[in-house]
Amino acid sequence: MSDRLSVLKTYKLYVGGKFPRSESGRVYEVQDGKGNWLANAPQSSRKDGRDAVVAARKAFGGWSGATAYNRGQVLYRVAEMLEGRREQFVREVAEAEGLSKSKAAAVVDAAIDRWVWYAGWTDKIGQVVGGANPVAGPFFNLSTPEPTGVVAVVAPQESSFLGLVSVIAPVVATGSTVVVIASEKSPLPALSLGEVLATSDVPGGVVNILSGRAAEIAPSLAAHQDVNGIDLTGADTALAKELEIAAADNLKRVRRPQPVEDFTADPGTDRLTTFLETKTVWHPTGSLGASGSAY
Template identity: 85%
Template sequence: MSERLSVFKTYKLYVGGKFPRSESGRVYEVTDSKSNWLANAPLSSRKDARDAVVAARKAFGGWSNATAYNRGQILYRIAEMLEGRKDQFVREVSEAEGLSKSKAAVVVDAAIDRWVWYAGWTDKIAQLAGGANPVAGPFFNLSTPEPTGVVTVVAPQESSFLGLISVIAPVIATGNTAVVVASEKSPLPALSLGEVLATSDLPGGVVNILSGKTAEITPSLASHQDVNAIDLTGADTDLARDLEIAAADNLKRVYRPRPVDFTADPGTHRLTAFLETKTVWHPTGSLGASGSSY
């Protein structure tokens, strides 16, 4: 029997639940920590970024209106699928971050646990971020959190999987949709995450993953009028400043970059970063049954 040829993996973008190549046709070389070639990743263009925003906006209505329980079940199912493909992610994280297989396994386990942790918050965040407000007069006054909308996420550059999970999961757990710009140096775990999401129950467009040059993709997303917020975690100081200025054009919510240890307890600040508060006044007694919100 003749020796068979290996089938090399072709990494693609994940946009709108599908796997397109970059519309520009460009790719760039991804190497490991020792500069050995790993794969060619798509080099996203501004057109790819705009397509991702369209997909995220289209998915927002259904995802934001899904029950918190349903979102939690979908996210937990994704964690089950990540567990089933753990060996693949261990290999990719090991190559991306220059870790031994045993240390990469610890990182991947932590990332899956982090995803489960955020899945558990979907039906609890309303109690944390909302509540009844005391008012003078015969009214109930209730504040409830609602998702901001389409969120651009600049993924961490160095933490290719645990950091990636830590910035995506809270965005979608609270009902937002995401356009993720993967780590420029280590995009392969992010692109493989897209394969998991595509075969889960997560609706297409809720998460869209782009790879390429961070400084090339992000300016058009920061200035995009249909993007409601941006997480600058993976942007360096100069790029973050420029993106924040561009984001001010339509008053986007901005999560500024800050030192972070992704292995530490994440807290709830990322869950509340991209939530709006709706306040509802409802008359009591004989004033009527209709209410108003502001």
């Protein structure tokens, strides 16, 4: 028999590349499917949400200004780091979602593969949704995608890891930064993901992870004037309606929750294009000169 003391893990938020406790000092109990205590998770406050938005905005310029190829390298590095901590995530996903070890392993493998999927799309999505437009006149007319800005995400409640990766990765792959509210009942895989991101090449503030009650944190994010988009995937019907109304104040892009969302299916490019803007540039040809204008 071992005489060692149990070393319990203290989970913290991930904001601006650092690991703060909740500003309010609150925590809540996280339990497995059988009601067994797993850990205490930070219960984020609205102030934590505002701090996360500040961090995301600060990181946006550098992240959106990086080359698409470089963003792809960074995302692939996250997949490498997840692969190295695979067993930890298998255990946490099994406990969080009440899965057998083999089923949890399949979920974790799918999540790692999803990072690789989006890493590969970073320098290709521009060719899919951008291009040259035919115009009547001596002009080149080119449309190119640009990131929306700071995106708030209510993560899926049931799919605590694969679903989480599926809503975060496409946002950052296309150059936006994200503030995500993890699954309320199963936040531990998300909080552990913060530890992976902190030791990868992802700049601090690009991804910010909050835990707690979405009903408490999300309304202030939806109304925040420095948030440019919001993904309501993990919100119930009543909360989603409230958040969409709040988001209209500064014309945020909104992704509504879907009746059925299968995160094991081929993700396609839908989420990649949700939080992209299109910039169109007109450039004269021939004798009109070399200066151009953008609208």
